Amino acid sequence: MTADLTNPVFQDEAKAREWLEASRWPNGAICPHCRATGERVKRLEGKVGRPGLWQCYECDQQFTVTVGTLYERSHIPLHKWLLATHLLTSSKKGISAHQLHRMLGITYKSAWFMAHRIREAMGDSGETPMGSGGGTVEADETYIGRKPARAKRTGHGHKLAVMSLVERGGGVRSFHVDDVSAATLRPILDKNVSRDAHLMSDEAKTYTEIGWNFASHKTVRHGIDEYVRGTAHTNTIEGFFSIFKRGMKGVYQHCGEQHLHRYLKEFDFRYSNRKVTDAERARKALKGIEGKRLTYRRTSQRLARPQAQA
DSSP states (O other): OOSOTTOGGGTOHHHHHHHHHHHHOTTSOOOTTTOOOGGGEEEOOTTSSOTTOEEETTTOOEEOTTTTBTTTTOOSOHHHHHHHHHHHHHOTTOOOHHHHHHHHTOOHHHHHHHHHHHHHTTOOOOOSOBTTTTOEEEEEEEEESOOTTOOOOSSSTTSEEEEEEEETTSOEEEEEESOOOHHHHHHHHHHHBOTTSEEEEESOHHHHTTGGGSSEEEEEOGGGTOOEETTEEOHHHHHHHHHHHHHIIIIIOOOOGGGHHHHHHHHHHHHHTTTSOHHHHHHHHHGGGBTOOOOHHHHHSOOOOOOTTO
16 A cells, blocks of 8 residues: 555545455454455355455354454445545644535545544554663653633643653653652553663653652753753653644544543654655554454443553
8 A cells, every 4th residue: 555645545445454354364364253265265256256255164154354353344435444544644733624525526434433443443452561671761741621610720730731751762652640749650551661771851840759660760950941951861762752732732622531532643653654655654553453343332422541651
């Protein structure tokens, strides 16, 4: 799949299905129900079944390439899903649901739900600690939006808190947190940052209380306008926050607290894969569609936010 928007994969349902089959099943179709392969799985052609339908003779189930993915049971044509995935992964600051609605010729409600489904595919497993082998990890927090039913006031008490970790030359992981106390941030750092990493932060007491856990901990004192001291700085993470805020304010404009963790997945994914082409980034996002489902009811209702350290 190239980045050319005239690519048949983005225009034709059959071509999109062929591309996704080749991407998901490079060595032949695999039954999503029993994992059977080879001669036990056959494509149903002609008048026997609809286009793209397969039959498994091991478990006697029928399936298509979208079964077991985020695209399952969607009435939106597959080529529009692939185009939306490409647009969302290649737009540096995101693309609004209204823009998707206009470009894809679908309803705004469908475009909004489609974008959230694609964000689910962008999640980082977080299994490998950041900074392993002596890398440098910057930690900082920022504030955005407004908490429900909170009046605007001085300070950050009425805003939503986001804590991020950026590995220099590598990826980023962001978390929506209730507060920025050491008790809240310690579990996130313990789970996501290697003990042999070099931690960089500002002079906030939150980090000075837990920085001793790592190979080294350097701080810069923003309070006295100190932003760089040798290798000590948080400029990398500030650059990420700049992209994140420009996207949230300029493109999305408003984000409900219950959806903030999904937008963070989107910005984390694009930043962590910034060194590859748009087409490669879209292909990587498509690898995340496996084994995930997100229904409209689950997306639209006010859900409890996942635990930040999970």
